[in-house]
Amino acid sequence: xxxxxxxxxxxxxxxxxxxxxxxxxxxxxxxxxxxxxxxxxxxxxxxxxxxxxxxxxxxxxxxxxxxxxxxxxxxxxxxxxxxxxxxxxxxxxxxxxxxxxxxxxxxxxxxxxxxxxxxxxxxxxxxxxxx
Amino acid sequence: xxxxxxxxxxxxxxxxxxxxxxxxxxxxxxxxxxxxxxxxxxxxxxxxxxxxxxxxxxxxxxxxxxxxxxxxxxxxxxxxxxxxxxxxxxxxxxxxxxxxxxxxxxxxxxxxxxxxxxxxxxxxxxxxxxxxxxxxxxxxxxxxxxxxxxxxxxxxxxxxxxx
Numbered sequence: 001x002x003x004x005x006x007x008x009x010x011x012x013x014x015x016x017x018x019x020x021x022x023x024x025x026x027x028x029x030x031x032x033x034x035x036x037x038x039x040x041x042x043x044x045x046x047x048x049x050x051x052x053x054x055x056x057x058x059x060x061x062x063x064x065x066x067x068x069x070x071x072x073x074x075x076x077x078x079x080x081x082x083x084x085x086x087x088x089x090x091x092x093x094x095x096x097x098x099x100x101x102x103x104x105x106x107x108x109x110x111x112x113x114x115x116x117x118x119x120x121x122x123x124x125x126x127x128x129x130x131x
Numbered sequence: 132x133x134x135x136x137x138x139x140x141x142x143x144x145x146x147x148x149x150x151x152x153x154x155x156x157x158x159x160x161x162x163x164x165x166x167x168x169x170x171x172x173x174x175x176x177x178x179x180x181x182x183x184x185x186x187x188x189x190x191x192x193x194x195x196x197x198x199x200x201x202x203x204x205x206x207x208x209x210x211x212x213x214x215x216x217x218x219x220x221x222x223x224x225x226x227x228x229x230x231x232x233x234x235x236x237x238x239x240x241x242x243x244x245x246x247x248x249x250x251x252x253x254x255x256x257x258x259x260x261x262x263x264x265x266x267x268x269x270x271x272x273x274x275x276x277x278x279x280x281x282x283x284x285x286x287x288x289x290x291x292x293x294x
Contacts, residue, residue, distance in 0.1 A: 017207060024214040033224050035253055036210060036269040043248065044207035066152035080247035080254070087255035087267065100265060101228040103258035113259040121259075 003059035007052045014048025021045060031090050039083045046075060136170065138177040143169035184235045184293050191292050198288070202249045210251055213270050225271040226255075227278050229264045233286060236261070238293035245285050252277065 024037025050068040057065040088111055091100075097112045107113060107121070137143055143166075150165035151157050186192065213222060233239050243254040243264060251269035258265075271277050 017211060020211040020214055024210070027214060027219070029219050030224075032253075032255075032267050033222070033269055035267075036251060037214060039247060039253060043203055066155050070149070070152050076244075076248065080244035083247045083253050084243070084255070087253055091256060100226050103260075103263050103265075104228060104230050105258055105260050105262045107259035109256045109265055110259045111256050118259065 003055060007055050007059075010048045010052035010055065014045045014052065016045075017048065018045035031094070032087070035083060035086055035090075039079055043075070043079065047072065137173065139173040139180075139183075142173045145169075146172055184237050187292055187294075191288065195285075195288050195292060198284070199245055199249065202284075206249045206251065210269065213251065217270065222270045223272050225268045225274045225277075227266050227268060227271070227274045228258075229266055229278050229281060229286075231261070231263055231286070232282075233290060233294065234261075235293045238289045239264070242285055242289055246281060249285075252281070 021037050025034055028034045028037060050071055054065060054068045057063055091109075091111045097108055100109060103109060146169040147162070147165040150168055151161055154161050231239060231242075233242060239257065239261065243257070246252050246254040246264070246266055251271070253267045254264055255267050256265040257263070266277075266281070268274065268277055
C-alpha cells in the first residue's frame with residue numbers, strides 16, 4: 001500500500017517535470033534558452049520514472065534491479081556532452097565572438113580559434129619547452 | 132609486474148561492478164566474465180590516458196556528489212518555475228566567463244559537466260588556452276553572483292579533490 005503510493009508519487013513527479021520541460025521548448029524565445037529546458041527539467045522527469053521502477057521491482061516483484069542505477073549514471077555522463085555539442089553548434093552558426101564576454105586571456109574562445117592559429121601556437125609552445 | 136597486468140586497478144573494479152549491474156544478476160560466471168573484461172579493457176585503453184590525475188580524498192568526492200545531486204533537484208524546480216511562471220520579458224539570459232583556477236583537464240571536464248547539470252546554467256565553450264569557461268545562464272539578473280557561486284561551490288571543492 002505504502003509502496004504503491006510512493007511509486008505513484010514518483011510517476012506523477014516525473015510526468016509533471018517531463019511536461020514542463022517540453023512546454024519550455026515551446027515557450028522560451030531563443031535556442032540557447034531552449035537548451036536549458038530539456039537538459040534540466042527532464043533530469044528529474046527521467047529520474048522519477050527510474051526511482052518508481054526500482055521501487056516497483058523491490059517491493060512488488062521482490063527482486064532488486066540495478067539497471068535503473070546504470071541508466072542514471074549513463075544519463076549523467078551523456079547529458080552534459082549533448083548540451084555542450086548543441087551549444088557549440090549554436091555558437092558557430094548564430095553568434096559572433098563580439099557578442100560574448102572576453103576570455104580574460106590572449107587567446108579567444110576555442111570555437112573561434114582557427115586550426116592554423118592553434119597549430120602555430122602549439123608548435124611555438126613545443127619549441128620553447130624543447131629549447 | 133602487477134602494474135603491467137592491471138594498469139588501472141580501480142577501473143578494473145568499476146568494470147566488474149558495472150558488468151554485474153548490467154546483467155542484473157551476481158553469479159560466478161558473471162563475475163569471471165566481468166573480471167576478464169576488467170583486465171582486457173584497461174590494457175587496451177591505457178595508451179589513451181598517459182598522465183591520469185591523482186584523486187586526493189574519497190570523503191570529498193562523496194561530499195561533492197551529494198552536493199551536486201541536491202543541486203540538480205533544486206535546479207529542476209527552479210528551471211520549472213522560470214518556465215511556468217516568468218514571462219519571457221522578465222527573464223534575463225546572460226553569457227558569463229568564468230576564469231578557472233583549475234588546471235587539470237579532467238577537473239575542468241567535471242566542472243563543465245556539473246555546470247550543465249545544475250541551476251539554469253549550460254557550459255558552452257572553453258577558451259583556447261584552457262583558462263576560462265563560457266557559461267550561458269537562463270535567468271541571471273546578477274551574472275557576477277552566479278560566477279562567484281560556481282567558483283565557491285564547485286570549483287573550490289574540485290580543486291581539493293584533484294590538485
